[in-house]
Amino acid sequence: MQVPDLSIEISGFKMKSPLMLASGIFGTSIKLLRRIFETGAGAVVTKSIGYVKRMGYNNPTLVEVYGGYLNAIGLSNPGIKEVYKELSRSKINDLPLIVSLFGAETYEFTEMISLLEDLKVKAYELNISCPHVEGFGAEVCQNSDLVKQLIMAVKAKTRKPLFVKLSQNTTDIVQIAKLAENAGADALTVVNTLKAMAIDIETGRPILANKIGGLSGPAIKPIALRCVYEIYQNVEIPIVGCGGIINWQDAIEFFLAGATAIQIGTGIAYEGLSVFEKIKQGIKDYLILKGKRSVKEIVGFAHSF
Amino acid sequence: MPIASNKPRIVQVLDIKEESETVRSLIFRDDLCSKAKPGQFVMVWIPGVDEIPMSISMMGDQSLAGFTVRKVGEASKALFDMKVKNILGIRGPYGMPFTPIFGDVMIVGAGTGLAPLLPLAEILTQKFASINIIIGGKTLSEFVLVDRARKTLLKNNSEIIITSEDGSYGIKGLATDVMESILKKKYIDIIYTCGPELMIKKVFEIAQKFSVPIQASLERIMKCGIGICGSCCIGRYRVCKDGPIFDSKKLEEIIDELGLFRRDHSGMVTMIE
Ligand SMILES: Cc1cc2nc3c(=O)[nH]c(=O)nc-3n(C[C@H](O)[C@H](O)[C@H](O)COP(=O)(O)OP(=O)(O)OC[C@H]3O[C@@H](n4cnc5c(N)ncnc54)[C@H](O)[C@@H]3O)c2cc1C
Ligand SMILES: Cc1cc2nc3c(=O)[nH]c(=O)nc-3n(C[C@H](O)[C@H](O)[C@H](O)COP(=O)(O)O)c2cc1C
Ligand code: FES
Numbered sequence: 001m002q003v004p005d006l007s008i009e010i011s012g013f014k015m016k017s018p019l020m021l022a023s024g025i026f027g028t029s030i031k032l033l034r035r036i037f038e039t040g041a042g043a044v045v046t047k048s049i050g051y052v053k054r055m056g057y058n059n060p061t062l063v064e065v066y067g068g069y070l071n072a073i074g075l076s077n078p079g080i081k082e083v084y085k086e087l088s089r090s091k092i093n094d095l096p097l098i099v100s101l102f103g104a105e106t107y108e109f110t111e112m113i114s115l116l117e118d119l120k121v122k123a124y125e126l127n128i129s130c131p132h133v134e135g136f137g138a139e140v141c142q143n144s145d146l147v148k149q150l151i152m153a154v155k156a157k158t159r160k161p162l163f164v165k166l167s168q169n170t171t172d173i174v175q176i177a178k179l180a181e182n183a184g185a186d187a188l189t190v191v192n193t194l195k196a197m198a199i200d201i202e203t204g205r206p207i208l209a210n211k212i213g214g215l216s217g218p219a220i221k222p223i224a225l226r227c228v229y230e231i232y233q234n235v236e237i238p239i240v241g242c243g244g245i246i247n248w249q250d251a252i253e254f255f256l257a258g259a260t261a262i263q264i265g266t267g268i269a270y271e272g273l274s275v276f277e278k279i280k281q282g283i284k285d286y287l288i289l290k291g292k293r294s295v296k297e298i299v300g301f302a303h304s305f
Numbered sequence: 306m307p308i309a310s311n312k313p314r315i316v317q318v319l320d321i322k323e324e325s326e327t328v329r330s331l332i333f334r335d336d337l338c339s340k341a342k343p344g345q346f347v348m349v350w351i352p353g354v355d356e357i358p359m360s361i362s363m364m365g366d367q368s369l370a371g372f373t374v375r376k377v378g379e380a381s382k383a384l385f386d387m388k389v390k391n392i393l394g395i396r397g398p399y400g401m402p403f404t405p406i407f408g409d410v411m412i413v414g415a416g417t418g419l420a421p422l423l424p425l426a427e428i429l430t431q432k433f434a435s436i437n438i439i440i441g442g443k444t445l446s447e448f449v450l451v452d453r454a455r456k457t458l459l460k461n462n463s464e465i466i467i468t469s470e471d472g473s474y475g476i477k478g479l480a481t482d483v484m485e486s487i488l489k490k491k492y493i494d495i496i497y498t499c500g501p502e503l504m505i506k507k508v509f510e511i512a513q514k515f516s517v518p519i520q521a522s523l524e525r526i527m528k529c530g531i532g533i534c535g536s537c538c539i540g541r542y543r544v545c546k547d548g549p550i551f552d553s554k555k556l557e558e559i560i561d562e563l564g565l566f567r568r569d570h571s572g573m574v575t576m577i578e
Contacts, residue, residue: 027535064311078573
């Protein structure tokens with residue numbers, strides 16, 4: 001039996017593997033992102049970058065809970081100018097690098113993209129879904145006019161593929177997904193972390209310095225999966241599934257629900273850096289067992305029932 | 306990994322040791338930390354203030370453990386000012402420990418850099434090992450943990466050399482000068498070091514010159530402590546997960562960053578003075 005084909009393509013962006021590193025994991029360090037690429041990721045996404053430097057929240061910024069992790073890093077980032085400098089001095093030509101961007105105003109996004117355009121960045125991901133930073137994240141996602149205007153403005157600035165990352169912290173994620181598609185998004189990343197918290201009972205205090213954070217990991221997988229499934233029935237553009245994928249079985253579920261590719265974040269905390277290689281092998285074995293030649297053949301299969 | 310290690314466990318400060326005017330050791334009871342290996346660290350939560358990394362400087366019987374803190378800023382000062390019975394949150398232990406090599410050992414430490422090195426020395430002295438320990442510092446008042454080092458190393462074939470930059474304590478000069486003169490005379494199997502990054506870099510360069518392997522403990526800004534946020538990156542490594550102990554091979558790979566720059570809390574590259 002021949003080795004199943006794991007390559008995929010999203011709006012001309014070819015990836016050797018459908019596994020991507022989710023945004024915020026490993027930060028903006030190109031050397032760390034390259035290391036993940038070398039472990040078998042088809043693409044890597046930078047930590048979300050904003051218009052100006054942000055220190056983020058105080059520690060504690062992370063705590064484990066049953067079934068996942070809560071984080072409130074607070075979109076810390078050096079700002080677009082610094083990141084541009086880092087990207088310019090790094091070798092990125094051969095790196096399937098997606099830059100994640102967040103902002104408060106449309107012009108911030110368009111200016112950031114103008115600056116990055118001459119670099120060999122392969123695609124952009126708009127983070128309109130961070131659940132714990134006021135004015136930047138989920139609020140944007142809830143305002144349909146804003147989302148539409150933003151995507152259209154960004155599309156006018158670049159011919160590179162545009163991924164839009166959605167939040168489940170919204171009234172109707174399917175509606176936002178349709179809107180993003182109509183506005184010109186090339187793909188949807190579904191989903192970001194879910195608003196959550198943890199309280200220490202000894203001191204009675206919320207543990208995260210920001211009190212509220214975003215939940216990731218296995219606990220959110222069923223929710224993320226449902227979102228992918230519902231969105232798949234309503235949009236044509238590719239969906240990148242994200243949320244709680246830590247093994248190949250999780251990955252297969254997302255493909256069956258309708259994801260063309262998947263992103264892995266917290267999985268690294270559970271499985272280490274070999275998570276990509278392990279999941280890739282598991283997907284290959286599964287496809288062989290099911291007599292499929294390519295991962296594309298199983299995308300959305302669960303909808304036939 | 307069980308949740309217990311990644312969620313703050315509330316512990317009480319049981320004892321406080323005054324190490325110097327700016328350094329104190331805090332002792333607490335915690336099963337996981339008492340079984341930690343030398344070189345590992347904990348994320349210490351000071352409720353309402355911050356959460357910062359601290360090397361475990363004591364691990365022992367009856368589930369006791371401790372760390373040694375120097376007050377430099379808000380969080381470390383809050384730790385320094387703690388009283389017996391005050392509470393803290395601890396998660397970890399995290400990171401790759403030192404690998405003990407029982408042979409002719411050299412330890413080069415400065416300031417609170419001795420914190421992770423002393424538990425290692427204690428393990429080394431349990432089996433036969435000959436230890437040359439060089440403790441460097443600027444001036445007399447900045448030396449800490451020297452008495453503990455003496456007590457630990459008294460037992461066996463060990464030598465303690467103190468160097469101060471102003472000559473107020475021990476030999477006048479730099480720890481690295483003494484290190485070099487010893488290496489010229491004597492065969493050493495391994496060098497362990499922790500302290501200011503520029504010193505570590507120098508120690509590494511000298512070790513390379515004499516082809517002696519080294520293990521060094523590094524520091525970077527830590528947020529998650531478990532290897533996912535990327536804030537502690539150095540080269541292609543994460544100090545919290547791939548380190549904090551770096552061996553010669555890893556140090557060689559990060560030589561273009563070591564002692565030159567680090568990142569601040571935003572992730573911005575800043576030069577090391
Ligand atoms: C693995 C590791 C082990 C350490 N072990 C010890 C130890 O045993 N004893 C000791 O006194 N110190 C130790 N430190 C250093 C200690 O964590 C910092 O000095 C402390 O965080 C300072 O915090 P602050 O709020 O008091 O100071 P600030 O004024 O906030 O910062 C002073 C400097 O401390 C560093 N720092 C601040 N926050 C962090 C953070 N979250 N992570 C890492 N560095 C930070 C930065 O370089 C900063 O410039 C260790 C650091 C690491 C990474
Ligand atoms: C520490 C951490 C930092 C994150 N930072 C970002 C970020 O900067 N931008 C973003 O779009 N998502 C960020 N996320 C969300 C992840 O990209 C991902 O959507 C989420 O964690 C769910 O996937 P997972 O369960 O595989 O981790 C972050 C997640 C974690 C755990
Ligand atoms: S502190 Fe988060 S990766 Fe090291």
